Amino acid sequence: MSQSQPASGPRPAAPSRRTVVLAGAGTAAALLTPGLAAPAGAATRTAPSARDARQPYASYWFPDSLPDGTPGDGITWRSLKAWHPGSDPDLPFNTASVPLADRFTPVPANTTARTDQARITSLVAFGNTAGNPSQGSATADYYALNHWAYIDELVFWGGSAGEGLILAPNAPVVDAAHRNGVPVLGTVFLPPVHHGGDLRWTRDLVQRDAAGRFPLAAKLVEAAVAHGFDGWFINAETEGGDAALGAEMLAFVTDLRARSDRAGLRITWYDAMTVRGEVGWQGALNDENTALFREADSMFVDFRWTPETLAASARTAEAAGRSRYDLWAGVDVESNGWNAPVDWDAIIPADRPHTVGYGFYRPEWTRSQLADDARTPDRFHAADQRFWTGQSLDPARPDRTDSWRAPATAVADRSTVAGLPFATAFNTGHGLRWYENGRVTSDAEWNHLGVQDRLPGRRWVVRTEGRRPSVGFDFDDAWHGGSSLLVDGEPGAPVTVELYATRLPLTRRTVVELTHRTDPGSGPVTVELAVALREPERPGDPVPYTFVPAGELRAGGTGWSTATLRLNPLSGTVHALGVRLTASGPVRWRLGALAVRDRAETPAAPAGLRITAASAGPDGTDLRLNWHRAPGAPRHYELHRVLPDGTRRFLGATAGTAFFVPGLRREPGEKTARFQVRAVGELYTTSGAANAAHRW
Known part of the structure; x- marks a missing residue:
């Protein structure tokens, strides 16, 4: 096949991902050209039945034919x-629920961050x-990705x-990413032979049906739409192919591109x-x-790049009618993290436009590099x-020697905080305990990124004439979820902590809570809300805040309180929110929640809570539960067990409508275990409960 392909030209606009992210199997089918039925020999091995209450996991497949032999323990x-x-019993647990949010770019916090050049995958x-x-x-030991503002x-x-x-x-990862405006791609990995790769799987992927169509392209789109994520990263590394297979791969990607455009999906090659x-x-x-790049939204450039090849790649992309920032230069941080040797000037030079975008390979190093006994959330x-x-540790004061x-x-960071109501409890999506209204309702560790809040994008811009206090997420106490924001130090001068870049319209009824x-250990602290009604004129300039008194808190250990601040003297649009703290001595001030609203809102209750499967084992009884989505747009759902004394024990939270509960045991004197699920609104108000019971 010729190595030079004619330019494909601009593609027709795809439907917004916001219109298809919640589509189910029925909508998926409508978007696709029917493919071949599965052959009789393509049986699924050790597949769970509809009544099996085992732990559900993220979906994974081979394209068509399965390996020889028997899968290992825990593998299907x-x-x-x-x-x-329609026949996947795990799909309700794996379907994302949060639409992909729109984002905006505020004026950068420093003079070196660019707003319209390199981005990051x-x-x-x-x-x-x-x-x-x-x-x-x-477990709280989880890669709780939360710096979405730069991704x-x-x-x-x-x-x-x-x-x-x-x-x-x-679903939890997709829901967290979508809440912050970040699309999420699944992976198609055709491994090298020395990693077990077999060229038959490449041929399976690009097989055609009798009508010349690509049934696996249709299935990839169907799977993405049904699960609610945004497309596919295609990594074909199995050796042994030839020009004919290359031509079929290009035709396959072209077909996948056309189907993805109709479904609002992305492809990275x-x-x-x-x-x-x-x-x-x-x-x-x-x-x-280049021909494969033309059919994708972006391409991840292998780590073998040099300054010369990246510069040439940028020119090649633009000659093909594409942005140079559709290319991601691979940056391998799996082993050494921030100690990895990177020629940054080849990717993001300081004295001229950025060359291309860049892609981090395995940034979860920030967790994996910690010793097993040191993987605490705070570390x-x-x-x-x-x-x-x-x-x-301050994006407004970058260290030029680093x-x-x-x-x-x-x-430049980006934000999705652009509408009312808005609230956050600074919940990072994992914790050592679960808190509700400042009270522990479960003392078990947990992780679930689907209930992660929209967190401050700039961490942490702190402005003071005194000593800079430490600012960060803390897991020793919280208002709701597993974490709160803690400011700790003895600054000796007022301290302004910037929190959110926003686009929040003010009305006469707008209040901030x-x-x-x-x-304990803190002196009295005077607190003010910092509100900016315009952005700085230039990158790196301080945000022009107006300060609204929020009261004085007495010396430490007095418990949670809520200050309700009316903003009716102000008008226009809130462009940034922060706090200013003034104290003459030590400060240990904790922010548990921040809410901006026009009116109080209580979500409608879900309905139809039911136990769909139960399995008894040596560790207790495992349950699968489902319910009907509550009307409106709840933030998430919270599931509790009602104990014989009438108290409630937190079991879990999710943005979806299905949840797995492991290892339940009968309470003394209990004949029936009772469960409740409630919708939680954006302002952390809760609905009435839907109820279900399991008879022992």
């Missing part, structure tokens, strides 16, 4: 070609291919010859297989892969902030 071999949404392995729980798990695309990385080659993102069907990592966009977040913000060019120093407290 499935064929995507044989998969159907992240390839993250949250677990092994077969080991990504659908609805969180009972343009997230790839849910995985795939292995022994588990499955096609991995769909789990990895620089491995060339148009000749061979695996040859180029470290560049060139004649070997993880300290490392993660160092990675994304830089060693100054060899690690942290994203906050080069890429601050739920806060002082901790």
Whole structure:
């Protein structure tokens, strides 16, 4: 096949992802051209039945044919070609629920961050291919990704010859990303032979039916729409192909592109297989892969790039009518994190326009580099902030001597806080306990990114004439969820902590609520809300705040209180929110919740809570529960067990309408275990309950 292809020209506008993200199997079917029925021999091995209450995991498949032998413990071999949404018992647990939010770019916090140039993709392995729980798990030791403000695309990385080659993102990750305006891609991984790759799986992927169509392209789109994520990262690295296979791969990607456009999905191509069907990592966009790039939204350039090949790649992209920032230059941080040697000037030079975008390979290093006995949430977040913000820990004061060019120093942050009501409890999506209204309702560790709040994008801009206090998420106390914001130090001068870039319209009824407290060891603290009605004129300028008194908190340990502040003297649009603290001595001030509203809102209750499967085992009884979505747009749902004495014990939270509860045991004297699910609104108000029971 010719290595030079005619330009494809601009594509017709695809439907907004916001219109299709909640589409189910019925809508998915309407978007697709029917493909071949599954062949009789494509059986699924060790597939769960509809009544099986085992732990559900993120979906993963082989394209069609399955490996020889028997899968390992805990692994299910499935064929995507044989998969159907209506017969997948795990799909309710794996379907994302949060639409992809719109984002805006505020004036950058420093003079080096660019607003319209390089962006970032992240390839993250949250677990092994077969080991990504659908609805969180009972540990706080989890990669709680939360620096969404700098990320343009997230790839849910995985795939292995022994588990499955096609991995769909789990719902919690997609819901958290969508809340922050970040699309999430699943992975199609055709591994090298020395990693168990077999060229038959590449041929399975690009097979045609009798009408010349690509049934696996249809299935990839059907799976993405049914699960609610945003497209696919295609990584074809199995050696041994030829020009004929290369031509079929290009035709397959072209077909997938057309189907993806209709469904509002994205494709990212990895620089491995060339148009000749061979695996040859180029470290560049060139004649070997430009035709494949034309059919994708972006391309991840292999780590073999050099300054010269990146510059040439940028020119090649623009000659093809594409943006140079549709290219991601691979930055491998899996082993060394911020100590990785990177030629930053080749990607994001300081003295001229950025060359291309860039992609982090395995930034979950910030968790994995911690010793097993040191993987606490606070240590993880300290490392993660160092990675994304830089060693100054303040994006408004980037450290020019740092060899690690942290994203906050080069890429402008973005925000989705653009409508009322808005509220946050600074919940990071994992914790050591679960809190409701400042009270512990479960003392078990947990993680579930689907209930992560929209967190401040700039962490942490602190302005003071005194000593800078420490600012960060803290897990020793919270108002709701698992964490709160703690300011700790003895600054000796007023301290302004910037929190959110916003686009919130003010009305005569707008109020702001601050739920806060002082901790033991703190002196009295005077608190003011910082409100900006315009943006700074230039990058790096201080935000022009107006300060609204929020009262004085007495010395530490007095418990939570809520200050309700009316903003009716102000008018226009709120462009930023923060707080100013003034104290003459030590400060340990904790912010548990921040809410901005025009009116109080109580969500409608869900209905139809039911137990769909139960399995008894040595660790207790496992249950699967489902319910009907509440009217409106609840923030999430919270599930509780009602104990014989009438108290409630928190079991879990999710943005979806299905949840797995492991290891329940009978309480003394209990004949029936009772359960309740409630909708939680944006303002953290709760609905009435839907009820269900399990007879022992």
